Amino acid sequence: MTWNPDQYHQFRAARSAPARDLQAMIPDRPFCEIVDLGCGTGEQTAQLAARFAAARVLGLDSSAEMLARAREHNAPNLRFAASDILELEGDFDLIYSNAALQWLPDHPALLARLWKHLRPGGVLAVQVPANHDHASHRLLSETADGFRTELGGYTRFGPAHGSSPVLTPAAYAETLDALGAAEITAISKVYPVVLNGAAGLLDWTRGTALVPYLSRLGEEDGRRFRAAYLERLTAAFPGGRVFYGFTRVLFAAHRPA
Numbered sequence: 577m578t579w580n581p582d583q584y585h586q587f588r589a590a591r592s593a594p595a596r597d598l599q600a601m602i603p604d605r606p607f608c609e610i611v612d613l614g615c616g617t618g619e620q621t622a623q624l625a626a627r628f629a630a631a632r633v634l635g636l637d638s639s640a641e642m643l644a645r646a647r648e649h650n651a652p653n654l655r656f657a658a659s660d661i662l663e664l665e666g667d668f669d670l671i672y673s674n675a676a677l678q679w680l681p682d683h684p685a686l687l688a689r690l691w692k693h694l695r696p697g698g699v700l701a702v703q704v705p706a707n708h709d710h711a712s713h714r715l716l717s718e719t720a721d722g723f724r725t726e727l728g729g730y731t732r733f734g735p736a737h738g739s740s741p742v743l744t745p746a747a748y749a750e751t752l753d754a755l756g757a758a759e760i761t762a763i764s765k766v767y768p769v770v771l772n773g774a775a776g777l778l779d780w781t782r783g784t785a786l787v788p789y790l791s792r793l794g795e796e797d798g799r800r801f802r803a804a805y806l807e808r809l810t811a812a813f814p815g816g817r818v819f820y821g822f823t824r825v826l827f828a829a830h831r832p833a
C-alpha cells in the first residue's frame with residue numbers, strides 16, 4: 577500500500593488526541609526495549625524515546641514512504657526499521673501500537689502472537705479505530721463494489737462488508753485475560769471531529785481508509801473512484817458541516833513478572 581505522509585498529517589491534531597490518551601495508559605517504568613508497531617511517520621516513537629530516555633526504542637513499519645519521514649526524527653536511543661508487524665522479532669518491555677493493528681486480521685491470534693514478544697513485567701498498549709460501522713465506511717465498500725474489476729475483487733473487509741477485525745473493549749479484555757495478562761484496561765472513547773461537508777470527509781478518509789483502494793488503482797481509475805465515493809458521501813452528508821464521532825478502542829495490559 578502506498579501511504580502519503582502529508583495526507584495523513586492533514587488531520588494531525590485530531591489524530592494526536594487518542595495517542596496522548598494511549599501514552600497516558602503506560603506506567604513510568606525503567607523499560608529497556610520498546611517497539612512501536614506500525615509507527616508511521618514516527619512522532620509517537622520519538623515521544624516514547626524522549627519519555628523513556630534509558631530505553632532503546634524501535635519503530636517498525638512496512639511503508640517505505642512513512643519510514644522515510646520517520647527517519648527525520650533523531651535521538652540516540654531511537655531507530656526505525658522496515659518490517660511487517662507479523663514478522664516481529666525480539667523481546668520487548670513495552671509493545672506499543674497506535675492506529676495500526678486494524679490493518680491486520682484475527683486480533684485474538686495477533687495478540688497471542690505479540691504476547692510472546694512481551695517480556696515478563698512488560699506492558700502492551702494499543703489503540704485501534706472502531707468506527708467501521710460509520711456511513712463513510714459503508715459508502716466506501718459500496719463504491720468498491722462498482723470497481724470490482726479494477727480492484728481485482730479487493731474489498732477492505734472481505735465479502736461481508738463492515739466486518740472488521742477490531743473487537744469490543746470487553747472482547748480485548750477477555751482475550752488478554754486468557755493470555756494471563758494483569759492490570760487490564762480496555763476502553764472505548766469517542767473523539768469528535770468536525771469536517772467541512774462531504775469533501776472534508778473524503779479528505780479525512782484519503783489519509784487512511786482510502787489508501788488500500790487508491791493503491792490498487794491507476795491514476796485515472798483512482799480519480800473516478802474518488803469522484804464516485806464523493807457522490808455517495810454528498811448524498812448522505814449534504815450539509816457544509818459534518819460531525820464525525822470517531823470511536824476508538826484503547827487497551828493496555830501487563831504481563832506478570
Ligand SMILES: C[S@@+](CC[C@H](N)C(=O)[O-])C[C@H]1O[C@@H](n2cnc3c(N)ncnc32)[C@H](O)[C@@H]1O
Binds near residue numbers: 618638673
Ligand atoms: C494510520 S497509520 C498510523 C501511524 C502511527 N502509528 C500514528 O499513529 O500516527 C498506520 C500505519 O500502519 C502501517 N502498517 C499497516 N499494516 C502494517 C503491517 N502489517 N506491518 C507494518 N506496518 C503496517 C502503515 O504503513 C501505516 O504507517
